[in-house]
Amino acid sequence: MSKNLTKRGEDYSKWYNELVVKAELAENSGVRGCMVIKPYGYAIWEKMQAELDRMFKETGHVNAYFPLFVPRSFFEAEEKNAEGFAKECAVVTHYRLKADPNEKGKLMVDPEAKLEEELVVRPTSEAIIWNTYKNWIQSYRDLPILINQWANVVRWEMRTRLFLRTAEFLWQEGHTAHATKAEAIEEAEKMMNVYAEFAENFMCVPVIKGFKTESERFAGADETYCIEALMQDGKALQAGTSHFLGQNFSKAFDVKFASKEGTLDYVWATSWGVSTRLMGALIMTHSDDNGLVLPPKLAPIQVVIVPIYKGEEQLEAVRQKVLPLINELKKRGISVKLDDRDTQKPGFKFNEYELKGVPVRLAVGQRDLENNTFEVARRDTLTKETISGDVIIAHIEKLLVDIQENIYKKALDYRNSHITEVDSYDEFKEVLETKGGFISAHWDGTPETEAAIQEETKATIRCIPLDVKEEKGVCIFSGKPSTKRVLFAKAY
């Protein structure tokens, strides 16, 4: 397999698009803005889902499923939320097609099958869920509700990119209801922490936890917590958000509960989500000019074995040699594939597994059989060594751990070396254009300044870091006083 992959240094964006398609992760479909997630890409997503689902359940959440459609009247109920999503939503207006009398074999919308009330394909489910919670919540005994849903959602984005921004995407959305404000805030923070732990421990993507500014907040939230990652081109990527929704939705849908003290109060809410966008973050954080680099914990194939042979007899000897190894690895929960296709040469296979980011590749030739050795190549460093069959299992186990750690460390080093403190707007613009990354700068706290900086530089405030230090300063743009630095970046 010849890779013919554009180099990152030449055109990062083109490299990404090509890589997603060539590694068979996803492709554009015949439907505007919608992607097909191909089996190899979906296998990675399934691994991500499994870990996240486990983490949600360990933190007390259960799964459920709510309707795809949001009737217009529910959609309207929470004003800011409606405003935020009305501009780009798919609207179902009819429930039937009929034969087109003017063109044989063609169908047309049946004007007699018009819905009385339009249905919006969910762009997010707060409205439909809070309309349901209304019936579930009467007393403090009904709280908290800690529900998650795995679902597809649709936002009619005009400019789409595989995984990063698509009209339909897959995600999970948690929707919780609480008796007190403090408990809801604690939940929103907890889920941000779960996301950060997942990003760092499984995806090997270091993230900065923070708050969004008012203008970057989720439509309908009082506070949005986020985790922000940095891609290799110096652009930031929002990898997950967790919202403290206050009482906005309980007021919009009139959801009150009888408290222990006998008062009737509005319920407090959170929602939180991550999506197939994480696939984009995963790809862009680690991959190189040879293709994907996957963290072992999320790789569908962790070890691939490529036989080097001439003729069926030699191939069979390799098969016999590796069969016990394969069984032993599987027993230890390591996924392993023997690629004994005789339609492709080893060099082609090497390229293919490099492109697909398989963490460990073993090659076994005739000399290896004689010497009881394996040629072991690791994808992250592209290095090879010869390992004795006596220690191969332990070596592979250690290697998978090493690779997981190494690619995290590499990403962390890159990220840490791309957080630059600046104290003037000129410096800000220079760093943004030359180095990119996160820029830590004082800001006067106004949406006007935020918008003006974005207008001129395309940089946005990615977050106000959770661990930000109080520090006297002046806004780089307005010169007005500021008490803390925020993180700016250009972003996906």
Add this chain to the structure above:
Amino acid sequence: MSKNLTKRGEDYSKWYNELVVKAELAENSGVRGCMVIKPYGYAIWEKMQAELDRMFKETGHVNAYFPLFVPRSFFEAEEKNAEGFAKECAVVTHYRLKADPNEKGKLMVDPEAKLEEELVVRPTSEAIIWNTYKNWIQSYRDLPILINQWANVVRWEMRTRLFLRTAEFLWQEGHTAHATKAEAIEEAEKMMNVYAEFAENFMCVPVIKGFKTESERFAGADETYCIEALMQDGKALQAGTSHFLGQNFSKAFDVKFASKEGTLDYVWATSWGVSTRLMGALIMTHSDDNGLVLPPKLAPIQVVIVPIYKGEEQLEAVRQKVLPLINELKKRGISVKLDDRDTQKPGFKFNEYELKGVPVRLAVGQRDLENNTFEVARRDTLTKETISGDVIIAHIEKLLVDIQENIYKKALDYRNSHITEVDSYDEFKEVLETKGGFISAHWDGTPETEAAIQEETKATIRCIPLDVKEEKGVCIFSGKPSTKRVLFAKAY
């Protein structure tokens, strides 16, 4: 918890609807025909998904994801399929809402955001998938493609019932592509067998495998294989279908491949699916007037422990007693819940877990503590016995196996005693009205007779059993010659 459940004998249909809601499996939503699957119901569905997914993967399939929307022009391509689904589909015509100038706070469809081509919310995905496969298949080396998708689909049913028939439902749909007709037929049969194995071994629902008649076939299939189950009210329920699609979709989407022999041939196809409808089959096959009865293999909670106590000190003694037991059961992969809520009395809890179908219930009171015993109740037979703590683990393990076997056997006995051979139309009508169940009768093979019988009796041909014997006879309706019996029933 007072159950107040309508009895099956009084009104089976009402009993079902009440049970689904009271056992907190699902409820109707604010969206016409769409349901909310509640956490307890969804937990059962997740267990079903996990087993099915494992079985699909063991038979060589991989998961992927295709778009929710089918552009009208794709939808039209396979004529019969289009005809079958056009009558009841949700159609997206616009991609934006805007503020309604006539009413503050209201939104309306933005007439300027009309789609050039309408999008149908997938009622099934053959069209969108074969439009994609077209680009994936050039040569026999690209075959077979063995893909499954877990997804939501929408069919605008006018009369809906929770799980059994809803406008939106969850399902999996397999879509495979093959080089030969024989291989495609083998695949379709294999998946019918996978479904049957799942229904019988996990759901404890005995099924009859068969072919659908032409008029009951999937729109666009050359042959539909099915598994048919029988509910306690004598009505049949189609629990899964697997379709041999011939070359209908490859011709509609022009999908050809270069064969080994160098010819250019159309690809052969199958599709197969089961849905949340299986939840309805599961509920109706086993449950009784006290509530749900769940097979242990699919029960979210397999064992519940209810302490009988007065005061915190006694409760704490029970907790100390059962803690090692809980840990030991969990180690063995048995899900167990200790219900130590002090807001409800034991009797309330007993009722609740009966209603929710928990297979095994332990009660532990002060005398049990003194005697090292447990009161063990099994849900399927509603019997109780006192078991020594020395053998409790082994007893529970055996009980779970016994219950799984017992409810299957009970359902099988019922089903087998409700297959009646008849040789005249009068007898047919009498059995149908008095006893129900499957009626095995000769049929002349024409859609006209099939339709006439349905018109008069509401019974349909559920299937032509796979293992049907050749046998000379005459059609009960027309008196014309027939070579085999088929199975009729009223159906869900």
